[in-house]
Structure formats: C-alpha cells, structure tokens
Amino acid sequence: MVNIKGMIKSLFGGDTAALSEQQTDDQARIGQLKREFAEHPSKGLTPGRLYQILEAAEQGDLQAQSDLFEDMEEKDPQIGADLLKRRQLAAELEWQIIAPDNATAQEKKATEHANEVFSAMEVEDLVLDLGSGLGHGWANLELNWQRDGAIRYIEQPTLRPHSWFRLHPDDQNVLTLRDMSATGAELWPLGWVDHRHRARPGYVARSGLHRMLAWPYLFQNYALGDLAQLLEIYGMPARLGKYPKNATDKEKATLLRAVVSMGKDAAGIVPEGMAIEFLEAAQGRSDVYLAMMNWCERSKSRVILGGTLTSGTGEGTNTNALGNVHERGQTSLIRSDVRQYCSSIRKSILWPMAALNFGITHANRAPRFVLDMGETEDLQALATTLPVFVDMGANIPTWWLHEKTGIPKAGKDDEVLRPAPQAPMTAMLRQQPARPLAALRQSKGPATPADAIAARLAREGDPHIAGWLERIEAMLEAASSLEEFRKMLLAAQDDLDEDKLAELLGDGLSVADLAGRSDIEDVSESSNGR
Structure with missing residues (x-):
C-alpha cells in the first residue's frame, strides 16, 4: 500500500489538501476572485496607459495585463483568428499515452489506467486551454481529484482566469493565487497544471506573445479610428457660421445647430443677421491609414504564425511558393507547442496519478502523453537506403523504423502482412x-x-x-x-x-x-x- 502522505511530501513538497478539495473553494481567502469582473483596460487605451500596464505586470501585478490580453483576443479579429488557428492545429492532433521504454509491470498498469482516465476527458479542450498560454506565457488549470476505491484519478481540469494570479514579489518566475496578502497564496501541490509556455524568452510576465502584439494592436486602433473619421467627413464642405457681435448664447447655440444639421440634412435655418459660408470640401487620403493597418496586420501574423501567407495577409508575387515556406515555419511552431503541452501534461497529471496509484517515484518513468504530428519520412527513400545501412552493419532498432514510417507496431492478436511466397x-x-x-x-x-x-x-x-x-x-x-x-x-x-x-x-x-x-x-x- 502506497504511503500517500509520505510520498506527496517527499516528491511534491506539500500536504494532501488538493486531493480532497480545490484551492479556489476557500471562500475566506480567495473566494472573491469568482465575483470579480474584468476592468477592460482596452477602453480608451493610450500609449502612456499601455506602458503603465506592461510595467506593472513586470513588478508582479498581472491583473490589468491579463484583462488587456483577453480584450485583444476578443476585439481584434486578426489576433483572435490566428491564435485560435495555432491552438486548434495542436488540439486536433491524434493523442496517445505510451509507456516508457522497457516498462515494468507497474509502469504498464499506470499507462493502462492513464488511457482510461484520458478516454473519459475532453482532451481537445484540455489542449485548447493549455494553448491560452501562447498569449500570456502561462496557463494554470486547476485539478479535480476523484477516487474509485483505492485508485485516485483526475477529472477534466478547469482553466482559471489569468487575472486570478500574480507574481511573487521575491521571484518573477513564481505565480501565486491572488488573495488579501501581499505575496498571494502559494499554489497547492497536486492541485494545478502549472503550464509555462515559452513562446518567447523572458520572465513569466514577458514570455507571452501578447507582449509583442500589444503595440500593433494599439497602433491599428488609432489608424482605424482616424480612417473612420475621414470617411465620415470625406467630400463634405466645411461650414462656417457667422454671428453678430451682440449675439446671445441662445442665438449662438441656434447657429451651431443649423451648421451641424446642414452637414447631414443639407437644409437648415438661421436667424436674420447671421450667415453660413461653405468652404472647400474636406479632402484626405485613406491609403496612409490603410498602409498603417496593413503593416499592423502583417506584424501580428508574423508574431503568431511565423509568416503572413498562411493567414491571408500576404502581398506580392510567388504566393504559392512563399506560402509553402511559411507553412513549414508554422509547422515548426506547432511542433514546439506540442512538445510543451505534452511535457506539462506528463509532469502535472500523468506522473501524480502514476505515483499515487502505482508507486512510480521518477517522473521520467511515468507514462508519456503524445500528440502525433503525422510527420513521416519518405517511404521510398527509406526502403532504398535502409537495407544499405543494415548491410554495412548498422544496428537500427525496429521502433525507430515504426516511428519514422508512421506504421504502428502490430500487437499479439493483430494479423500482419506476409511477404509473397518465392519460388524455390x-x-x-x-x-x-x-x-x-x-x-x-x-x-x-x-x-x-x-x-x-x-x-x-x-x-x-x-x-x-x-x-x-x-x-x-x-x-x-x-x-x-x-x-x-x-x-x-x-x-x-x-x-x-x-x-x-x-x-x-x-x-x-x-x-x-x-x-x-x-x-x-x-x-x-x-x-x-x-
């Protein structure tokens, strides 16, 4: 029988509280988090205000930055669509859980149990939730432990809002749960999937893609607002109202209403003694605003997808050839995302279940979570070159061949293909x-x-x-x-x-x-x- 308390203390450095309840259920300390509403700092955002938000995040206050990042995904179609595309490309991959090499009987049982648990989960939703770390640089999913007799398992993890967390004042790489204290509450061991996504280097507050997207987002909003104002008055003549020196405030207000109404109604009246002059029609060039908006769009696509031609924002010739190059760069980004998702799932979900239920004390002996990228070598090239290396004496393992070709290894009860019978x-x-x-x-x-x-x-x-x-x-x-x-x-x-x-x-x-x-x-x- 596994000593649960002793194992948790030695392996994970904490008590067993997370196995019976969730940390966010503590109403006395952090219950107010569930009653908070986003402040939407994107409203009236200026360069000065944006600088303050980013600087405050570096000093540990992540709330305004997290709310701003959520607004950016919601309000900017380019950011929202490209980020969803990158997350969805990873989430739709086929998943499997495999045992470590030379697995023992206990390790095989842990793998079978993990497959049963994940079969009951929405694995695609789990990967999508972890993908929220692309923009923020991190994502915290709270675990919900359940028990079936002596076996402990995890139900669907829950993504908690990024604004619920802050940085520890003494360590910029430590996230804590916001409460009424100055440092925040430490995250319970076994209670969280603490996913750190290295989309870019830097401390936690600066490792997300949204830090790079914030400025193009702001500049595009300015250009879009200026373009909207230009379209509102473009081609309309300027109206200048003149009133006598002894005009009262009421008469001035009447003249102003007439000038404004003539802009959209082309009709109006003014008191005797007042006049309205029409000046040259308002002129302007919209291409300067469109150029600024296009630059912002392309910049955001480069940051998120590694190129512009996979999101429809590319311009110029050779689109097909360059699109293939950009697609290969995008595949490289997805491959990096997948490795990080799999690492967090193994460390925070698979290893704890294997340790508590089957006594597996080393993380590298826990079952592995794999998202299949479907990348295989050229079968014809392998069939031609591999026999040459074998004849030269190279010891090539069969698992490598199955991995490179994407051909699954046959089980004990599977029918296998046989070579055609040859003449004696x-x-x-x-x-x-x-x-x-x-x-x-x-x-x-x-x-x-x-x-x-x-x-x-x-x-x-x-x-x-x-x-x-x-x-x-x-x-x-x-x-x-x-x-x-x-x-x-x-x-x-x-x-x-x-x-x-x-x-x-x-x-x-x-x-x-x-x-x-x-x-x-x-x-x-x-x-x-x-």
Whole structure:
C-alpha cells in the first residue's frame, strides 16, 4: 500500500489538501476572485496607459495585463483568428499515452489506467486551454481529484482566469493565487497544471506573445479610428457660421445647430443677421491609414504564425511558393507547442496519478502523453537506403523504423502482412534461357556462321550443364543453411568435369575466329571487284 502522505511530501513538497478539495473553494481567502469582473483596460487605451500596464505586470501585478490580453483576443479579429488557428492545429492532433521504454509491470498498469482516465476527458479542450498560454506565457488549470476505491484519478481540469494570479514579489518566475496578502497564496501541490509556455524568452510576465502584439494592436486602433473619421467627413464642405457681435448664447447655440444639421440634412435655418459660408470640401487620403493597418496586420501574423501567407495577409508575387515556406515555419511552431503541452501534461497529471496509484517515484518513468504530428519520412527513400545501412552493419532498432514510417507496431492478436511466397531456388536454377538453335529455327532471316556456332555450342554443351545442375540441386536440397550449401559447392568444385566443356568452348572460339576472317576477305574481294 502506497504511503500517500509520505510520498506527496517527499516528491511534491506539500500536504494532501488538493486531493480532497480545490484551492479556489476557500471562500475566506480567495473566494472573491469568482465575483470579480474584468476592468477592460482596452477602453480608451493610450500609449502612456499601455506602458503603465506592461510595467506593472513586470513588478508582479498581472491583473490589468491579463484583462488587456483577453480584450485583444476578443476585439481584434486578426489576433483572435490566428491564435485560435495555432491552438486548434495542436488540439486536433491524434493523442496517445505510451509507456516508457522497457516498462515494468507497474509502469504498464499506470499507462493502462492513464488511457482510461484520458478516454473519459475532453482532451481537445484540455489542449485548447493549455494553448491560452501562447498569449500570456502561462496557463494554470486547476485539478479535480476523484477516487474509485483505492485508485485516485483526475477529472477534466478547469482553466482559471489569468487575472486570478500574480507574481511573487521575491521571484518573477513564481505565480501565486491572488488573495488579501501581499505575496498571494502559494499554489497547492497536486492541485494545478502549472503550464509555462515559452513562446518567447523572458520572465513569466514577458514570455507571452501578447507582449509583442500589444503595440500593433494599439497602433491599428488609432489608424482605424482616424480612417473612420475621414470617411465620415470625406467630400463634405466645411461650414462656417457667422454671428453678430451682440449675439446671445441662445442665438449662438441656434447657429451651431443649423451648421451641424446642414452637414447631414443639407437644409437648415438661421436667424436674420447671421450667415453660413461653405468652404472647400474636406479632402484626405485613406491609403496612409490603410498602409498603417496593413503593416499592423502583417506584424501580428508574423508574431503568431511565423509568416503572413498562411493567414491571408500576404502581398506580392510567388504566393504559392512563399506560402509553402511559411507553412513549414508554422509547422515548426506547432511542433514546439506540442512538445510543451505534452511535457506539462506528463509532469502535472500523468506522473501524480502514476505515483499515487502505482508507486512510480521518477517522473521520467511515468507514462508519456503524445500528440502525433503525422510527420513521416519518405517511404521510398527509406526502403532504398535502409537495407544499405543494415548491410554495412548498422544496428537500427525496429521502433525507430515504426516511428519514422508512421506504421504502428502490430500487437499479439493483430494479423500482419506476409511477404509473397518465392519460388524455390531449385526451380529458379531449372529456368534456362531459350536455346539458340530453337531461336535459329524460328528466325525468318538467313542463318549466319555465328548462329550455327551458337546452335552447336548449345546442343553439345547442354548435357554437361545439365549434369552440373543435377548435382547442385541435390546439394541444395541436402543443405540445411546457405552457409552449408556454400561449403558443399566449394568442396565439389574440383569434382566437376570442366575439361570437355572447355574443349568445346575452345573449338567454338576457333571456328568463330575463322568465320570472322572469312567475312573480312569476302568483303575485301567484293570491294576490289567493283
């Protein structure tokens, strides 16, 4: 029986409170967090205010920065869509939980239990929640422990708002839960998935992508507001109202209402003695505002997806070729995200369950969570090059081949493909080429001396070859291995009668030589006769 309290204290450095309740249920200390509402600092945001928010986050107060980042994802379609795309690309991958290499019986049981637990979870939602760390640099999911007899397991983790947390004043890499204290409450061991996403280097407050997106977001809002004002007055003449020196405030207000109404109604009245002059129509160029907005859009796509052509904001030629390059860069980002998600899930979910239920005390022996990127090597290239390396003596493990090809390893009860049956070697040896004499008889053209020589060699040499084949076939059938067959061939080489065949080949070569000389003399005499 595993000593739960002793194991938690030695491995995770805390008590067992997280196994029976959630830390955010403490109404006395942090219950007010669930009653807080976002302050929406993006409203009326200015460069000065943005600088204050980012600076306060570096000093430990993350609330305003977290609320601002949430507003940016909600209000900016480009940021929201690109971040969702990057998170969704990881969340839709096929997942599996596998045992460590050379797993023991307990480690295999821990893997089976983890598969059962995750089969009951919404794993895609879990990965999407962890993906919120892309913008913030971190994400904290609270664990909900349950018990089935002696077995403890985790139900669907819950993502807690980023504004609930702050940085410890003495350590910028330590997140605490905001309460009424100056430092915040330390997160309970076994109570959280403390996911740190290294989207960019730096301390926790500065490691999220939103720190890079905040300024393009602000500049685009300014450009968009200026463009909206331009469109509102573009092409409309300026109106200038004139009132006499002794006009009262009421008369001035009447003139102002008339000037304003004439802008949209093209009609109005003014008291006698007052006048309205129409100046040149308002002019302006919208392309300067659009250029600024396009720069902001492209900057945000580069930050989130590593390029512009995978989000529809790219411009210029060679879009297809450059799009493929940008897509490969995006795949590299997703691969990095996946590794970080899998690491946090193994460290904060799989290892605690394996430790509490099966006594696995080392994190590297816990089951591994894997998101399959579906990246495989070229099968044709592997089939060509791999046998070469094997013949050279390289010791290549079979698991590497399965990983590179994406072909799953067959289980004990799985039917497997078998190589096609090959003809016995004795049958292959009997397959002799067509007889030259038979080819000569079938030929429609006149016979040449070379054809006659070849036919004679085949006719008189075949009996010798047939005798050799019979002996070789007998040795092949008697041999138990190729090595034994090789030794039998070497031993029988001296017994094979080669003299008769050598004599026959020598006669054939002599006749061929004479036939060649005769052809040359015939050609020479024919030429002289001409």
